[in-house]
Amino acid sequence: MAAEHGSDLSSVVTVLAAGVVAVPLFRWLGLGSVLGYLAAGLVIGPFGLAVFSDPQAVLHVAELGVVMFLFIIGLEMQPSRLWGMRGDIFGSGLTQVAVCGGMLTLLCWAVGLSWPVAFVASMGFVLSSTAIVMQILDERGETNGLAGQRIVSILLLEDLAIVPLLAVVALLAPVSMGEGRTSQWVTVGIAVAAIVGLITISRWLLTPVFSLLAKAHAREVMTAAALLVVLGAAVAMQAAGLSMAMGAFAAGVMLSESTFRRQLETDIEPFRGILLGLFFIGVGMSLDVALVGRDWPLILAGVIAMMAVKSLGIFLVARFTCSGTRDALHRAALMGQGGEFAFVLYAAAAATGLFEARLNAVLTAIVVLSMALTPLAVLALRFLPSSKSDQDMTGVEGADQIGTVSGHVLMIGFGRFGQVASQSLLARGIDITIIESDTEMIQAAAGFGVKVYYGDGRRLDVLHASGAEHARAILVCVDERESATEIVELVKSEFPLTPVLARAYDRPHALRLIRAGVDYQMRETFESAIVFGNAALRQLGFEEDEVAELEADIRRRDRARLELEGIGDRQASIALMHGNQMTPTPLVRPKQEGQGLSEETIAVIQEAARREALHADGRPI
Numbered sequence: 001m002a003a004e005h006g007s008d009l010s011s012v013v014t015v016l017a018a019g020v021v022a023v024p025l026f027r028w029l030g031l032g033s034v035l036g037y038l039a040a041g042l043v044i045g046p047f048g049l050a051v052f053s054d055p056q057a058v059l060h061v062a063e064l065g066v067v068m069f070l071f072i073i074g075l076e077m078q079p080s081r082l083w084g085m086r087g088d089i090f091g092s093g094l095t096q097v098a099v100c101g102g103m104l105t106l107l108c109w110a111v112g113l114s115w116p117v118a119f120v121a122s123m124g125f126v127l128s129s130t131a132i133v134m135q136i137l138d139e140r141g142e143t144n145g146l147a148g149q150r151i152v153s154i155l156l157l158e159d160l161a162i163v164p165l166l167a168v169v170a171l172l173a174p175v176s177m178g179e180g181r182t183s184q185w186v187t188v189g190i191a192v193a194a195i196v197g198l199i200t201i202s203r204w205l206l207t208p209v210f211s212l213l214a215k216a217h218a219r220e221v222m223t224a225a226a227l228l229v230v231l232g233a234a235v236a237m238q239a240a241g242l243s244m245a246m247g248a249f250a251a252g253v254m255l256s257e258s259t260f261r262r263q264l265e266t267d268i269e270p271f272r273g274i275l276l277g278l279f280f281i282g283v284g285m286s287l288d289v290a291l292v293g294r295d296w297p298l299i300l301a302g303v304i305a306m307m308a309v310k311s312l313g314i315f316l317v318a319r320f321t322c323s324g325t326r327d328a329l330h331r332a333a334l335m336g337q338g339g340e341f342a343f344v345l346y347a348a349a350a351a352t353g354l355f356e357a358r359l360n361a362v363l364t365a366i367v368v369l370s371m372a373l374t375p376l377a378v379l380a381l382r383f384l385p386s387s388k389s390d391q392d393m394t395g396v397e398g399a400d401q402i403g404t405v406s407g408h409v410l411m412i413g414f415g416r417f418g419q420v421a422s423q424s425l426l427a428r429g430i431d432i433t434i435i436e437s438d439t440e441m442i443q444a445a446a447g448f449g450v451k452v453y454y455g456d457g458r459r460l461d462v463l464h465a466s467g468a469e470h471a472r473a474i475l476v477c478v479d480e481r482e483s484a485t486e487i488v489e490l491v492k493s494e495f496p497l498t499p500v501l502a503r504a505y506d507r508p509h510a511l512r513l514i515r516a517g518v519d520y521q522m523r524e525t526f527e528s529a530i531v532f533g534n535a536a537l538r539q540l541g542f543e544e545d546e547v548a549e550l551e552a553d554i555r556r557r558d559r560a561r562l563e564l565e566g567i568g569d570r571q572a573s574i575a576l577m578h579g580n581q582m583t584p585t586p587l588v589r590p591k592q593e594g595q596g597l598s599e600e601t602i603a604v605i606q607e608a609a610r611r612e613a614l615h616a617d618g619r620p621i
Contacts, residue, residue, distance in 0.1 A: 014051045018044050019277050034135050035375040037277050041284020052285055064275045067234045067248045068268050074252020075264060092150060092321045093157025100313035101126045107309050116172045120349050121363055123165050125306050127158045129339035129371050131279055136334060136378055151331060159249065162341045169348045194240030198233055198250055206255060226267040229255070279340070287368045291361055302366040307373070311336035333377040338367035408433050410471040412457035412487060414441055414450070417503050417524055418477035422450075435466050457487045460494060468495055476502040476518075481509045485516055492517040511565055530554065 018040035026036030044051040104122030109115060133155060137148050206229060213221055230248050237247025255264060292299055311332040318328035346363055349355040355363075408431040411418055418434070425432055435455035436442050445452045455462040457478065468474060474491055478484050484502055491500050501520040504510035513521045530551060537547045 011051060014044055015278065015281060019281060023277070033277075034132050034280055035372065037280030038284035038372045041281035042287055042289075043284075044281075045285030045287070047285075047287065047289035064231070064234070064271075067244050068230055068271055068275060071230045071233075071248035071252040072268060074249040074254075075256050089153045089157050092317065093154040095321070096154055096314055096317045097126055097158060097161055099317050100310050103309050103313045104306060107305060117349075117354060117359070120165075120169055120172065120345065120354060121359075123161075123168075124342035124345040124363065125310060125338040125367065125370075127161060127165075127339045127341040127345070128155060128335040129337055129374070130155050130159060131276060131340060132337065132371055132374055133334055135276065135280075136375065151334065154335070156249075158339070159341070162344065165345055166348055169345065169352060169354060172352075172354055194236055194247075195250070198236060198247060199254060223267040226264045227271065229264070230268060283340075283368055283371060286364070287372075288361060288365055291365055292369075295362060295365075299362060299365050299369065302362065303369045303373070306338070306366060307336045307370050307377075330378075330381055333381055334374070336377060337370035337374045339371070342367045408467060408471055409473050409475060410435070410463075410466055410468055411475045411477060412436075413476065413478035413503070414445055414452050415477065415479050417479075418475070419445075421475065421477055421503075433466055433471075435462065458483060458490065460490060463491065463494070468498070471495075471498055473499045473501060476500065478503070481505045481512075485509070485512050488513055488516045488518050507562070507565070510562065514562070526558075 019037060022040035022043075023033045023036040026039065027033055042048055046053050101119075101123050104125055105115075105118050108118035108121050113121060133151065137151065210222070210225065213225055229251055233247040233251035234244035235247075237250075238244045314332040314335055315328045318331045319325070343364060346355060346360050346367075350357065350360040409425060411422060411432055411434045414422070414434050414436040415438075418436075422432055422434070434445075434450070434452045435457060436445075436452050437454065437456050439454060442452045442454060453466070455466060457463065457476070468491065474495070476484050476487050476491075478487065484504070488500055488502050491498065496517075499519045500517075501522075502513050502518045504513055504521045504523045506523060510521050510523055533554075534547050534551055537550065538544075542550075
């Protein structure tokens with residue numbers, strides 16, 4: 001007994017050592033951690049050093065890593081956000097599955113497989129590896145970008161597709177029609193009951209239970225409860241004939257709006273990382289090197305053909321759904337492999353007699369090799385010419401990771417203007433949530449201790465994720481005039497009671513912001529120019545009192561000019577400007593009746609007329 005325990009412990013040590021050595025090495029080489037895990041599994045597997053003889057046993061345990069990974073993804077997907085992604089999920093996702101499935105089915109039929117076998121073989125390869133794709137997105141910091149969110153949406157649809165595909169395998173299996181029809185109705189009924197039960201428990205029972213456990217102040221109990229939720233949901237879905245990963249994802253979505261969401265994520269994260277790495281090691285172990293060596297022409301041709309056809313389908317769908325060429329290439333390289341659900345689908349097909357043993361082994365080897373080649377395909381994209389729109393998302397968090405906040409100030413844009421404007425608020429201890437769409441700026445801000453999230457303030461979902469509805473004020477400090485105006489219009493229409501302060505580029509832009517309903521606007525060079533002019537007066541020997549009086553006069557004139565320009569009287573506004581012509585031009589007096597001018601504007605106009613008259617007489621102002 002002691003020897004068996006020692007052997008088990010040695011196996012665990014071997015797995016940990018393989019991962020600890022391979023992953024840092026492969027990341028140092030720029031190949032990514034996924035390829036490192038796969039290589040480690042190949043080395044210690046039955047076709048390498050043979051430390052493990054049964055890779056399926058390792059994969060069976062390691063699947064829990066994928067389960068926990070999808071649970072954490074579910075925690076980040078509030079039902080409202082998931083509903084907002086429905087277009088990508090059921091639009092791009094369904095289109096990609098249909099197009100790639102059709103193209104691959106024709107390919108498999110063309111090489112001699114029957115239609116049912118070709119369809120199942122193709123649909124297994126269509127389901128991309130959620131684990132590999134999400135791991136690469138996470139490493140590259142692209143999960144929360146627009147392209148990353150579209151990929152996540154497609155992965156969700158593909159994970160959902162395993163349920164009807166398993167039903168199709170059962171229907172295509174060589175069994176009697178009566179038996180198959182009865183079992184399918186029972187299976188569907190059990191699946192529906194399991195989903196309803198999971199939603200009911202997650203929605204109305206788990207939060208009170210976690211509240212009760214929190215009062216016990218036992219951290220280990222909360223961790224055990226978190227694991228119980230994930231594994232319990234996975235086991236329930238598996239018992240109902242569905243995907244364990246989808247059960248965990250559904251539980252995560254139901255708990256995404258719970259007050260314990262962050263606690264659950266913190267408790268699960270360490271287990272998720274270790275088990276997901278173990279999953280990749282198990283995939284590397286499962287590569288049958290002997291089979292590859294014996295049938296390598298067939299397997300190599302299959303890998304190249306299926307990845308090429310699937311990648312072409314993904315690229316066409318991406319371009320059709322208005323993605324750029326580079327984004328489409330990136331999606332094709334990232335999702336061009338088969339996934340872990342292919343093993344489930346192929347095993348079900350083999351168990352029902354639809355697949356022969358050799359075909360199952362060949363297809364499994366093709367999927368494993370395609371998974372191993374994915375990091376290399378993504379790496380190859382680095383050698384493509386980059387465009388100015390490409391952004392490095394390393395270390396960048398999206399607005400959806402901000403969490404629930406209230407009583408804060410939301411700043412949109414953190415360029416040279418926003419950086420200075422934030423200092424007064426930060427010095428007073430005011431909580432500022434900052435979002436910015438320039439990833440280089442975000443990374444630079446992190447270098448001097450400022451946390452900035454990635455987000456486009458022109459999108460309503462980003463504003464909601466940033467807590468705009470709970471903000472004490474919203475500061476619009478973006479560089480682009482059109483973007484600033486669009487943001488102000490959106491904010492004032494959606495959150496009319498929230499004060500909005502905006503940076504204006506110039507006078508025409510300031511007028512557009514005023515018409516959009518901004519509460520306060522400031523032209524980006526106005527204050528600095530005022531200070532600069534005052535400094536010039538001091539250098540010329542003017543007294544401080546006179547400098548202050550002249551500054552007040554300039555500010556009054558500027559306010560009056562804006563008001564006159566706002567009602568379309570540009571000529572009268574020009575008359576308020578000081579000029580350097582020796583001969584004064586006649587002052588054009590605006591009509592005061594029906595113009596709606598404020599008393600301050602009228603007073604400034606009258607004062608300006610008096611000063612112009614004194615200046616014309618040659619007397620001092």
